[in-house]
Amino acid sequence: MRILFEITEKLPDVIHEIMQSGKWVTSIKEELCGRTTVAISDQDYGSEAIVEIYEKEVTIQTAWSKYTYRLFVANDRVFCEYSGAYRGLLEQTLLPTITPKGNLLDSEVIESTLQGTIRKKLRDYAEANLKLKNFRRENFGENQGRVATFDHPKKVYDEFIKEDYVIVFSEKKAEGESR
Numbered sequence: 001m002r003i004l005f006e007i008t009e010k011l012p013d014v015i016h017e018i019m020q021s022g023k024w025v026t027s028i029k030e031e032l033c034g035r036t037t038v039a040i041s042d043q044d045y046g047s048e049a050i051v052e053i054y055e056k057e058v059t060i061q062t063a064w065s066k067y068t069y070r071l072f073v074a075n076d077r078v079f080c081e082y083s084g085a086y087r088g089l090l091e092q093t094l095l096p097t098i099t100p101k102g103n104l105l106d107s108e109v110i111e112s113t114l115q116g117t118i119r120k121k122l123r124d125y126a127e128a129n130l131k132l133k134n135f136r137r138e139n140f141g142e143n144q145g146r147v148a149t150f151d152h153p154k155k156v157y158d159e160f161i162k163e164d165y166v167i168v169f170s171e172k173k174a175e176g177e178s179r
Contacts, residue, residue, distance in 0.1 A: 001083070001084065001112040002112070003110065003122060004079060004081045005100045005104060006078065007078050007100060008101050011073055014058060023042075024094055040094050042094055049062050062088075067083065067085065069081070069082055086112075
């Protein structure tokens with residue numbers, strides 16, 4: 001899946017976090033002609049990501065899954081282009097802060113294994129992914145639960161749940177909480 005969405009962070013702040021974060025160890029691998037290549041490593045899990053830093057672009061590639069995040073500036077706005085599995089979207093430990101501007105489900109999926117190059121919203125992709133998971137459960141006996149946490153990226157799934165979620169307070173409960 002390849003998806004593009006605008007983020008709230010500014011690129012210099014992202015670069016600063018990559019170089020100075022307390023969440024990982026940063027080691028500079030190479031500095032050449034406006035490009036700095038660094039490795040960020042999580043000592044607890046033995047994982048790392050390779051980061052290429054340019055003036056107006058940062059590319060992060062995870063070591064295990066080879067998912068790629070390309071953060072870039074266009075028209076004074078910062079965008080993230082993610083290429084990888086749907087379940088991996090924003091779920092890696094070795095990522096700087098990436099906050100989608102607006103609802104991530106309204107972001108456009110540029111290409112995917114489910115929809116090819118037909119451009120649809122992530123919401124549509126999430127629904128198609130869930131239908132595929134349900135089909136596999138019904139026909140091949142995979143995990144019989146209605147929705148499994150591994151079926152959706154946590155950040156996307158949580159937002160999906162909250163989108164249609166309505167909180168109903170009973171009067172008794174509301175009275176008890178005010179005391």
